[in-house]
Amino acid sequence: MPTPSDRKYAKTHEWVKIDGTTAVVGISDHAQSSLGDITFIELPAVGKKVTKGQSCSVIESVKAASDIYAPVSGEISEVNSELTQKPETINKEPYGAAWLFKIKGYNDSDISDLMDSAAYDAFAESEK
Amino acid sequence: MSYVSNTPAQQREMLAACGITSVDSLFADIPEALRAPKSKLPRGKSELEVTSLLSGLASRNFSHLINFIGGGFYDHFIPAVVDAMAGRSEFYTSYTPYQPELSQGTLQAMYEYQSHICRLTSMDVANASLYDGGTALYEACQMAIRATERPKIIVDGGVNPIYRKMLYCYTANLSIDFHEVPVSHGQSDRTKVFDALDRNTAAVILQNPNFFGVIDDQSDIVQRCHSLGILVIQSVYPIAMALLKSPGEIGADIATGEGQSLGLPLSFGGPYLGFMATTKNLVRKMPGRLVGRTVDGKGRQGFVLTLQAREQHIRREKATSNICTNEALCALRAHTYLSLLGKQGLKDVARLCLNKAHYAKERLKALPDVKVMESSPTFNEFTVRLPIDAAEVAGRMIEHGFAPGFPLGRYYPGMDDYLLVAVTEKRTKYEIGAFAEALEYVLGRNG
Numbered sequence: 249m250p251t252p253s254d255r256k257y258a259k260t261h262e263w264v265k266i267d268g269t270t271a272v273v274g275i276s277d278h279a280q281s282s283l284g285d286i287t288f289i290e291l292p293a294v295g296k297k298v299t300k301g302q303s304c305s306v307i308e309s310v311k312a313a314s315d316i317y318a319p320v321s322g323e324i325s326e327v328n329s330e331l332t333q334k335p336e337t338i339n340k341e342p343y344g345a346a347w348l349f350k351i352k353g354y355n356d357s358d359i360s361d362l363m364d365s366a367a368y369d370a371f372a373e374s375e376k
Numbered sequence: 377m378s379y380v381s382n383t384p385a386q387q388r389e390m391l392a393a394c395g396i397t398s399v400d401s402l403f404a405d406i407p408e409a410l411r412a413p414k415s416k417l418p419r420g421k422s423e424l425e426v427t428s429l430l431s432g433l434a435s436r437n438f439s440h441l442i443n444f445i446g447g448g449f450y451d452h453f454i455p456a457v458v459d460a461m462a463g464r465s466e467f468y469t470s471y472t473p474y475q476p477e478l479s480q481g482t483l484q485a486m487y488e489y490q491s492h493i494c495r496l497t498s499m500d501v502a503n504a505s506l507y508d509g510g511t512a513l514y515e516a517c518q519m520a521i522r523a524t525e526r527p528k529i530i531v532d533g534g535v536n537p538i539y540r541k542m543l544y545c546y547t548a549n550l551s552i553d554f555h556e557v558p559v560s561h562g563q564s565d566r567t568k569v570f571d572a573l574d575r576n577t578a579a580v581i582l583q584n585p586n587f588f589g590v591i592d593d594q595s596d597i598v599q600r601c602h603s604l605g606i607l608v609i610q611s612v613y614p615i616a617m618a619l620l621k622s623p624g625e626i627g628a629d630i631a632t633g634e635g636q637s638l639g640l641p642l643s644f645g646g647p648y649l650g651f652m653a654t655t656k657n658l659v660r661k662m663p664g665r666l667v668g669r670t671v672d673g674k675g676r677q678g679f680v681l682t683l684q685a686r687e688q689h690i691r692r693e694k695a696t697s698n699i700c701t702n703e704a705l706c707a708l709r710a711h712t713y714l715s716l717l718g719k720q721g722l723k724d725v726a727r728l729c730l731n732k733a734h735y736a737k738e739r740l741k742a743l744p745d746v747k748v749m750e751s752s753p754t755f756n757e758f759t760v761r762l763p764i765d766a767a768e769v770a771g772r773m774i775e776h777g778f779a780p781g782f783p784l785g786r787y788y789p790g791m792d793d794y795l796l797v798a799v800t801e802k803r804t805k806y807e808i809g810a811f812a813e814a815l816e817y818v819l820g821r822n823g
Contacts, residue, residue: 288660288685290660308660308685309685312685312690313685313686313690313691313694315694
């Protein structure tokens, strides 16, 4: 699956896409394929204040339980609660239907600190 | 596998390979003062001598006393089947399965134990056991803090003081804000508990029956807590659950308790059994092992450890608990006990405890120097006020062959004259009568 160039990436394998005034967050294709079949997701509470790098969600797969870190600081404005019923969507459509949560009130400087798709591809390759 | 220690010749050979001459030189890096002194054990004894020595020590125990001590741990009858099952080598020698799914029998027993606990507490899921009632309560407290991300815990004064001590000891170096609310007329003080609730409160810890043996329908507290997003942890006495409202029935979020009453001997405080059950919502926040039932590729029933991603071998430092050893053999005893008694049998035991305790209450009430505390209904334990220090009375009652109860002054300052008396199904009408007479005699001699 090609890494979309319309968004930015964190070293902890989350992606961030700006949609109006909110930052939409998901995990990369590389992340979902390393985790294997995803069986459960615990989403943050709407209204929760998060700081960049803070663990705010947990994804469980048949292999492991992994923390999802906030790639930017701000406040959780919406969560994708459909994933609770169908966590496998994260495996199937990591860049589309399987966004995890949205953060409002983020800082532009947090966004510019993140990697673009080419830099992320190189980073993910170096981690293999 | 037989154990064969190495011979002096082999030791010399190994030392030579290392290029040294004595075992002591291996420890040269450790300063002399820090090394263990040479042990001064006496010469070995024969089996006969050891048996005499140990049975002599054992005979100094007062195990012949007729027991009225409770305080969270009770002298219930243990049917022989419990020992027979727990003594089977299939369970006894492999109580911790390191390759769990290979031990289908052990997993099935654990699964059935969990099912018993779910039924007893009316909760959705139970884990495969924890160390004891006190540590289970500590784990529940941590679980509530994880689930709510709030730092404050309200503790009802009716919660066993021993559990409370354990709670504060375990959390001494964590930033948890405990707020204790003393009981009022033997029950949870609604006004003060409600006043203490705020946005920082993760959970309220309750107990039923409480430490004074008082039965308290705490569903009103649950309702108020839930309206504020606060969880309720209820510690319960499993035998009483056969007759009283269970944690699930009052809507509690986490149920814990001491399983000693379910087929485990008192044996000076352990090993005991902590049980814990919760709702489906909170299952991923629950510590401990969890056995699930499933089917294999051919559709045959099988048992597996499930939701292991919560546990320390996968989640490392973020595991829901760093205690992974459960009390499998103790849980097996509880499973056997509950299976043997069944629904009706457990109700019968509970009713016997209740009735006999109330008979004892009536007998003690008739004594001129004893005041029975009667502001609230009780299960199998009740508090009496004596004209003199309760610990002193307990000492004198021992001379008459009775362990008369738990002197409350030990944990409740200012309550030195109070005695907590417990009665189980084991006490006969004759024993209860003799107990009342001995108490009358002991107190009469005082006056």
